Amino acid sequence: MADFDAIVIGSGMSGGWVAKELCERGLKVLVLERGREIDPAVDYTDHLAPWQRPNLDRIPEDEVAQHYYVQKTGVSYAVQETTKQYWVKDDEHPYETAEGKPFDWLRGYHTAGKSIMWSRQTYRLGPQDFESNKQDGHGIDWPIRYNDLRPWYEHVERFAGISGSRENLPQLPDSIFQPAFELTAGEQVLKRGVESAFPTRKVISARIAHLTAPTEEQTALGRGACQSRNYCHRGCSFGAYFSSMSATLPAARRTGNLTMVHNAIVQKLDYDPATQRISGVRVIDAQTKEERVYTSNVVFLNASTVATTVLMLNSTSETFPNGLANRSGQLGRNLVDHVGQAVAAGMVPGLDDRYHAGRAPGGIYIPRYANITEHDTDFVRGFGFQGGVKRQGWNGDRAGIGADFKTANRTPGPWFAYISAFGEMLPNPDNRITLHPTRRDEWGMPVPVIDCAFGENERKMMQRASRDAKAMLEAAGIYVVMSSESMPIEMVMSKPGNKIHEAGTARMGADPMQSVLNGWNQAHDVPNLFVTDGASLPSNGCQNPSLTYMAISARAANHAADLMRDGAL
């Protein structure tokens, strides 16, 4: 008799969904989380006023140098004195990169994973994103299409709560929306300017996982409407943005079917060649280093792309000497992120008599148009832009002193506009995660070696995005003060990993010789193993990916529950 019906490894964005769906289907579920337990009463810092944050919210410089040298430089805006509890200490969690190929591995180990720290931008993939691999020959064809996932997008959106506006764009299908955050006067200027100069483009309100009109189901979980504080990276005491903490884990817990164990670092999955199934999940306690084995009928891997891959590569056996379920040799390959940093920023003239109140947690989004509505490109796939136009506040670096300085700062500053691209990265088998042959972390886990770089297509894309960004601001009459257009392209390219949308390393596909998982996220060769985080995706679109991880997790979990119900697992 197994200890549990199912084990879910990782309690973050994707694992939370698997746990909820399986628990609601009546299965006994164990969630193993390597990090500590988050206690909102202690860990959330969203109630602190500016004067209550130590040292202007800056982490001491020596502490950054010692513990957060990757995390802080990677996402400086989100790693602060009041949020550092959500980020791994780099010195305790090492990884290596190939010579001359930096990679940012940005993460947090605790209840709910990165769903606590994410920026909540939420977009469906479009039909084209499931077909692009097949069309241009990069990567392998997806075994599923948009319509396979569409009902599951709806399923997770209804529960999670997404604010946004209906736009009827084929390439960026509408979600089930709660009311959108309205555009500022400056954003309206950008929208009018861009849409009239470029009829093939749209400027829309950012779609974000925030409650603006909570449903009964959401309030029953203790969630409330967004208060427009924009302190989200510190955790939300109102539960207004979607996280495993605010939404999926409480839903799983209230079924009475959830067991959750923290500080449980999964190191290895045991494979039994006789049954051709996972027979046990090996765990080392993060604090005591005690080792344990848990058993279940089915195992879901949701440790996030890189960690999931490490775990599978580390789970070798006679049957799978190169990593669990890795008959295809594709495990660890085809690592993708998004490419970014093509930006333009500037000042909107006029609008001196308009302002805003409250702090919206999102801004605007410019959906992909390259190779959708515009085909004059020298690259495949495309990019979208995130951005915003808000009025700047006081300015400490303005000329003048005394009463004049104070008075000048009582009037808000100029309208500041920026847009920043997120482009799709092509799957490439050479972009790869392997395990270091000798180096291990404190818990005896081999350290990953990440060998990943952008290619010519991503460079061409960012060149185009840089030009477009500037042209769009200018079309709206915005005075551009900063643009990546004039920069050497190597300076424009983000570091792989920096967009925190890593995916692809245990891809799904129809052919077991070319892919690790089938179209239900189930390992071709190990029927009781499912992988439903980013590792499972054959390509990544250019949209922020978490909504897709949620939908694909819910879909796979329900499929597994169906199989168990039918006695097929």
Added chain:
Amino acid sequence: MTDRRQVLLGLALALGGPAALASCDQAATNDELLRSLRPDGRLAFYNTREYQFIGVLADAIIPTTDTPGAVDAGVPAYLDGMMAAWASRETQRQHKTSVRDVRARLTELGGRDFFQLSDEERRAAVAALDTAAYETQGPPTAASFFGAAAGSSPAPETPEQSYRALKGLIAQIYYASEPGATVELQYELVPGRWLADAPLSEIGRTWAE
């Protein structure tokens, strides 16, 4: 720290009357300011002279007017604590050099040691340095905006650059302080609504955050 200036200010704030505060400003003499900047041996980073210099500089840039100024808001003590707790040795060294360079430049501009100048003369010296700093360096750029947002900027090389960096820090601490955020500007911990587009006249002042 309960000299007359503080008591008056506290009283005025308690009464909530900006008009009452105006007289408080006039009452503040140079000596009173320096007295209020006596650290009582609790300094974590600066020596007394440096601390007083920061206080006088902060007061010239953000004086008490109908609203509290930088000294009322506790900027010197906050900066003292922050430089001790946050800054690396290298940043501490650079910062002390900046403070020294700015003071030397102000002494040059004032014709005498900065501390021996009258209130008036000090303000004039700071005003002259401010003018020079913005003439020679141009207006703020997007790069300085992004740099400030990231909490890092290149080490200043001239007294003018040092002055601008110090001024920026003083302003940041002031507008993050409770009086700076809520009396001088306005701040809502929990706005509870998003008003995307409204007349400035209805909203009033700049939001502190």
